[in-house]
Amino acid sequence: MQYTFAADAIRKSQRVLSLRAFSTSCLRSAAVTGLFSAERTSIMSSHTQKWQYPEVRRDDSVVDNYHGTSIADPYRSLEDPDAKETQEFVEAQNDLSVPYINGSSVKETYLKSLTDAYNYxxxxxxxxxxxxxxxxxxxxxxxxxxxxxxxxxxxxxxxxxxxxxxxxxxTVALGSTAFSKNGKLVAYGLSSSGSDWQTIKVRDADTSAELSDVLEHIKFSSIAWTHDNKGFFYCRYPVGDKSDGTETDANLNQMLYYHIVGTAQSDDVLCWKCPEQPKWMCSAEVTDDGEYVILGIVESCDPVNRLYYCKLSDLPNGITGCTDMLPCVKLIDNFDAKYDYIANDGREFSFMTNLKSPRYKLIRINLDKPEQENWADVVAEHEKDVLSWCSCVNQDKLVVCYQQDVKDVLYLHKLSDGSRIKQFPLDVGSVVSYSGRREDNFMFYKFTSFLTPGTIYYCDLSLETLEPKVHLDTKVAGFEADTFEVKQVFYESYDRTRVPMFIIHQKGISLDGNHPVLMYGYGGFNISLNPSFSVSRLLFCQHLGGVLAIPNLRGGGEYGETWHKGGIHAKKQNVFDDFHSAAEYLIANKYTNPKRLAIQGGSNGGLLVGACINQKPYLYGCGVAQVGVMDMLRFHKFTIGHAWCSDYGCSDSEEDFHWLVRYSPLHTIKKPLIPGVQFPSMLLFTGDHDDRVVPLHSLKYIATLQHELAGHPDQTNPLMIRVHCKQGHGAGKPTEKVLEESAEMYSFIARSLGVEWRD
Incomplete structure (x- = not known):
């Protein structure tokens, strides 16, 4: 029941919503240093024109005092999305970037090929x-x-x-769905234009008829039906002046309600709120036996939660008879660890937790003996692998998924004692979805990899011999996996930490140091970058001669909480160092050179791109930052930004301020001092309905970047932003817009790196 609000690669299971220093050292390896010295003047792209960037009001009088340090914020006016000057600035930036992107020689060919390839x-x-x-x-x-x-x-x-x-x-997308216990009704959420706001409606499952129920002001909400099939729990925020996805107001004071089907939202029962802690959020889950509702209380994106429960049959007048919220028992009333409900037999509950176990384990708690000394391990923490998720199925079995050096392994265990029954066969890749409940005697799981579009397996758990069978194997016309090569390498970061990286390219390439490389990274919020299938990336490899590199940076969840904690707060610079080191590995091993190296990241990964470009502009030839967090001093003031302080810290703290200001992309832009060196070609993406990482981050960053570098004599590489209308942070984006943005990105990369389409 843990939500991650600044994440793009979200691991899911049936039970769990896992929505989960500063270094300016020169290049380390002699090979890379030598290449930089010899080619530093040739890092400049073939662009020769000087860019005339759009003008926008700059107010140098806007200065904030952070613990005795004055920090100017001259583009504060761009924080208002409704201001005329903001809208005119957006229009002018698109007038600059769109023709340039469309002018790429590969744009139309790439878009057509991508559309054809994606049509599977x-x-x-x-x-x-x-x-x-x-x-x-x-x-x-x-x-x-x-x-x-x-x-x-x-x-x-x-x-x-x-x-x-x-x-x-x-642009209207289907969000979360939840069926009533008897399967006769379904509650489902709809979002518009990519916003995180949802409207919940209810439909009759037999007739598909829409019922009268319409619930509003909902964001980051679970839907949990009670087993009497009469209603469900959900979370909502207070009514605001505007909630269409273009506002920037902080999301505060989330509340848990119970809705009875067929009644007005105004009649819903308030079940939980905590006005003294306005940043806290709640999710609700009804246990398999229908006896309990479990509340998970979180304050941030950190994988920790408080755990409350209420036995529904003990309510003398039912849920609707509660006049002062649910009378919950506070089983866990601190933020020391994460607890995810897996199963219960009466008062015996099983939870997945990271309590004193950074790689996670499964424990059992008896509600009649809730003291920690009475807790028992069911599946102990593994000595190396990370327990990603587990789910109870077929009454007394556990499906258990581990992450082993960024590859998934899948097991079946006994619920009673945690003993292992069997391992399911998996190639090198990821289990991206799973279905199977305690009442089901079967399970489905979907496997994918860099070269596998998707294979769904079915396993009948009622049989004596448990052998999964292929239920559906996805094929992509014209795609030949055996023409590509995937390898996993390990390289050393600046502090000698061993970091894994996947490298994908066509077979038979020569390592001549001249291939265009796209390096994608994230490095935050306990999110792992596992193998996944992408036709757009494979087209880059096949038709642009490219190499794809995906380093698994600290800050992610690839090796559990220790890996995560190694890239947050004062250690955030480790993430950037890991990324720089990956680039240097690719250069030293003759995959590419700086003028042929593009980097990409979204959300927290957009921050990664901005920070790394600012720190080492000479190391990269192109940067693409999508919906990035760029203002590290004010991010916590907007929408759900306060939840990210668990990874970043907060400028309200003097200690945190000093590490934030040293890498904040908005505040660390400097003209290169080495003659002949310029910033690489830069393209930012954002959406006007992104109410997670609001557009002001990208707008202020590009305005500052253009202002600082427009007059630099060596800066001929373009510095651009593309703002899309009726788009948000990424979830629910229609296929047409996905393809268009992908074509824009690869066209910009191709033009920046000087590569052409090849058949």
């Missing part, structure tokens, strides 16, 4: 609710995936819920 069926794991099965499916180029239903696995699926019918341009 994409299917999710089937799951059973009531007496029907459901799964998501996209025929290939549909803007939104469609939810289908069928009675038996062999039946022809029928359309149950098609979000493509909710808008002409595909």
């Amino acid at each position: 069926p994409k299917t999710g794991c089937p799951y059973r609710r009531g007496d029907s099965f459901y799964h998501y499916h996209n025929t290939g180029l549909q803007n939104q995936s469609v939810l289908y239903s069928y009675k038996e696995l062999t039946d022809e699926p029928k359309v149950f819920l098609d979000p493509n019918t909710f808008s002409e341009d595909g």
